Amino acid sequence: MEEIIHVIKEYAGTGWLLVLYLIALVYLLIREKDRRARMMLVYLPLAVIVVFLLPPVYRLYSALEQTDTYYRFLWLIPMSVTMIYAGLKAAVRLKGGLRYAGYAVLCAVIILGGSCVYNNENVLAAENRQHVPHEVIDICDYLLAENDGNQIKVAFPSNLVQFVRQYTTKIDMPYGRDMLVAQWDYWNEVYDVMEKPEVICAKDLAKAIKDTYCNYVVLDPTHEIDGDLADYGLEKVGTVDGFPIYRNPDMYKDE
Numbered sequence: 001m002e003e004i005i006h007v008i009k010e011y012a013g014t015g016w017l018l019v020l021y022l023i024a025l026v027y028l029l030i031r032e033k034d035r036r037a038r039m040m041l042v043y044l045p046l047a048v049i050v051v052f053l054l055p056p057v058y059r060l061y062s063a064l065e066q067t068d069t070y071y072r073f074l075w076l077i078p079m080s081v082t083m084i085y086a087g088l089k090a091a092v093r094l095k096g097g098l099r100y101a102g103y104a105v106l107c108a109v110i111i112l113g114g115s116c117v118y119n120n121e122n123v124l125a126a127e128n129r130q131h132v133p134h135e136v137i138d139i140c141d142y143l144l145a146e147n148d149g150n151q152i153k154v155a156f157p158s159n160l161v162q163f164v165r166q167y168t169t170k171i172d173m174p175y176g177r178d179m180l181v182a183q184w185d186y187w188n189e190v191y192d193v194m195e196k197p198e199v200i201c202a203k204d205l206a207k208a209i210k211d212t213y214c215n216y217v218v219l220d221p222t223h224e225i226d227g228d229l230a231d232y233g234l235e236k237v238g239t240v241d242g243f244p245i246y247r248n249p250d251m252y253k254d255e
Helices: 002-012 016-031 035-053 055-064 067-076 079-092 097-112 134-146 158-167 189-194 202-211
Strands: 152-155 199-201 216-218 224-226 235-240 243-247
Touching: 002 016, 002 055, 002 067, 016 035, 016 079, 016 097, 035 067, 035 079, 055 067, 079 097, 134 152, 134 158, 134 235, 134 243, 189 199, 189 202, 199 202, 202 224
Parallel strands: 152 216, 199 224
Antiparallel strands: 216 243, 235 243
16 A cells, blocks of 8 residues: 555645645535536546555556556546536635635636646757757758658667657657666667667677668767777768768668
8 A cells, every 4th residue: 555655645746736636526526416527527536546546456557567657547537627617616606706706716726736847857948949959850851851851760869869759750760769768678779789888889880770771870979989880881971960970871772
């Protein structure tokens, strides 16, 4: 049960919205007369909560999945809808100007119960309209121009991978964001030689690029490499925003 309590604490954030939801749930349990509303906003969420709190369910889930995703059960609970619905029903019972005061208090309580998302360290100012790092745009545009806009496969440094798909669907990659989640413990040939070692082995990376039929590989300029990819069959085509780019000529032999 301690593990489940820990999941709830991690999910609760400031905790106030969770308290507000429970108040709304109890209020609707007592006051709501509409059978359909009670089913959707009271009975079904209560069933989900009961199942979520059962230790045998947690143990079964742990045997099948990573436990750090157990909180997703709580996504099935319509917390926002329940709080708004219950708050409005309570405010409607007031008369005259008190009703509008109730609306205002409801909004204030919900807003103040959360935290400002822009204070999160992971929220960064957008560099452009696409909201992706400018070097991703420059590199992708460069590579697509080199290939007349045709579909290509490119190995990117891990710090750029998650942004490439946001910008274009015309560039495939040998590995994606899934490789960046350590607990998933996925294996990929290119990632294994390009990101794991402190010093990249040029020979191993060139082999991985060819084995996975990549058109290009983009190197992180801060990542040291032992050897020259050109010595192992790859061609340097340029440097964009400091990122060296190598071409796999094997993918263009029929041109």
